[in-house]
Amino acid sequence: MAETIPAPAxxxxxxxRRRSTSRAALERVALELFDxxxxxxxxxxxxxxxxxxxxxxxFRYYASKNDAVWGEFDLEALRARLEAHGPQVPMxxxxxxxxxxxxxxxxxxxxxxxxxxxxILRVPALQAHSTLKYAEWRxxxxxxxxxxxxxxxxxxxxxxxxxxxxxxxxxxxxxxxxDDGADLxxxxxxxxxxxxxxxxxxxxxxxxxxxAGDRPRA
Amino acid sequence: MAETIPAPAxxxxxxxRRRSTSRAALERVALELFDxxxxxxxxxxxxxxxxxxxxxxxFRYYASKNDAVWGEFDLEALRARLEAHGPQVPMxxxxxxxxxxxxxxxxxxxxxxxxxxxxILRVPALQAHSTLKYAEWRxxxxxxxxxxxxxxxxxxxxxxxxxxxxxxxxxxxxxxxxDDGADLxxxxxxxxxxxxxxxxxxxxxxxxxxxAGDRPRA
DNA sequence: TACCATAATGGCACCGAGTGCCGAAAGGAA
DNA sequence: TTCCTTTCGGCACTCGGTGCCATTATGGTA
Numbered sequence: 001m002a003e004t005i006p007a008p009a010x011x012x013x014x015x016x017r018r019r020s021t022s023r024a025a026l027e028r029v030a031l032e033l034f035d036x037x038x039x040x041x042x043x044x045x046x047x048x049x050x051x052x053x054x055x056x057x058x059f060r061y062y063a064s065k066n067d068a069v070w071g072e073f074d075l076e077a078l079r080a081r082l083e084a085h086g087p088q089v090p091m092x093x094x095x096x097x098x099x100x101x102x103x104x105x106x107x108x109x110x111x112x113x114x115x116x117x118x119x120i121l122r123v124p125a126l127q128a129h130s131t132l133k134y135a136e137w138r139x140x141x142x143x144x145x146x147x148x149x150x151x152x153x154x155x156x157x158x159x160x161x162x163x164x165x166x167x168x169x170x171x172x173x174x175x176x177x178x179d180d181g182a183d184l185x186x187x188x189x190x191x192x193x194x195x196x197x198x199x200x201x202x203x204x205x206x207x208x209x210x211x212a213g214d215r216p217r218a
Numbered sequence: 219m220a221e222t223i224p225a226p227a228x229x230x231x232x233x234x235r236r237r238s239t240s241r242a243a244l245e246r247v248a249l250e251l252f253d254x255x256x257x258x259x260x261x262x263x264x265x266x267x268x269x270x271x272x273x274x275x276x277f278r279y280y281a282s283k284n285d286a287v288w289g290e291f292d293l294e295a296l297r298a299r300l301e302a303h304g305p306q307v308p309m310x311x312x313x314x315x316x317x318x319x320x321x322x323x324x325x326x327x328x329x330x331x332x333x334x335x336x337x338i339l340r341v342p343a344l345q346a347h348s349t350l351k352y353a354e355w356r357x358x359x360x361x362x363x364x365x366x367x368x369x370x371x372x373x374x375x376x377x378x379x380x381x382x383x384x385x386x387x388x389x390x391x392x393x394x395x396x397d398d399g400a401d402l403x404x405x406x407x408x409x410x411x412x413x414x415x416x417x418x419x420x421x422x423x424x425x426x427x428x429x430a431g432d433r434p435r436a
Numbered sequence: 437t438a439c440c441a442t443a444a445t446g447g448c449a450c451c452g453a454g455t456g457c458c459g460a461a462a463g464g465a466a
Numbered sequence: 467t468t469c470c471t472t473t474c475g476g477c478a479c480t481c482g483g484t485g486c487c488a489t490t491a492t493g494g495t496a
Contacts, residue, residue: 014472016470016473017471019474053474054476057473
């Protein structure tokens, strides 16, 4: 999740009419309107008008109204971060480090990111759409897990790890949104550690397990 | 997931025009058309026409075209099954048993269930919509986990468990669909056991962990 | 049997997202 | 200028979904 594409990558100067706006600019306009009037009550016409473009043009920048909420993800970066650690680093540690890094956002970006994630996690239409947006994200994690576990990609364990890691991130984000002062990095870290350790822990006030480890506290 | 509502619960005989169809009948008609023509290429008009009702009436039975694919879930049953085991049964064992039980389907139901899940997991619009449909399902698991862990509902760990368990089920279902002969119960069982045990297992060919347990094999 | 309250039906008009088509605008290069 | 390329944006259309309301079917009651 997170990790917006850095730069427009300076174009060399092509022929033809110049683009009259940019995805980033449209996203800003859209988020402002969503914030002010709510996602459902903002029509694509509203956004286009506010951005000074035609409605038809909006759909050349974003495939749907939903998509305008998402920044662009640089999945290559996630993949690179996963592979950054050698095979001596345990799989879940590598995943945790990569995910934390991927979700690191500067303090000045935080308010916008918060609003964006509030929309994504609370507006039903966006909540639903997120499944599609995160499919690739999940498959990156899945691919890494496949390599590390030695299982073929597409088999149960890697898929499970991909799904579960995504679930953990969503749970962490939900917690983050619920508490204004919360630290996203810490929440992600906790969630992913819990996931790595497994949920087979004794209930409060139950007999101790056969092998005592150093499980993180809940 | 799964577990359709059993009976229409014999009505006492009220005044007024009788319903001209039923949710179940509409679902059958819709699934047939989706199967034949594909989900996107089937319009609500098509379904209504095939069912011999007006388009407007269709939306009185299902809130959306998407919803026609889902059977109705009896979440009360899931909740009951979770609580069926006493507190001496470990949390993840109780969850596993309840989920397996909830997803038990008779052999005659299997083909229909398979087609249904194929649609849900493969058609993008339905895949997206599923997030909303399973929100309540997840919150049932989350509530149980909250009680068992002693954490307040809505806090990180129970949420994480809800998300992760759902993720595990989805991974199992995907495997099930990918292989015609696969046994759903066994896949769910494996996925949930892996999840319970955690993913902090040694990579193939790495040094043994400090405490050797009886982790399930991958 | 006539009437009435009730509940479901379905047509109609409308909104908004998304798409195919195509001519017009804008800019670089010959 | 002329030509080529690219983007723009209007128009018309499809489809999902909703509010409104007259119509129809049904059971109960006078």
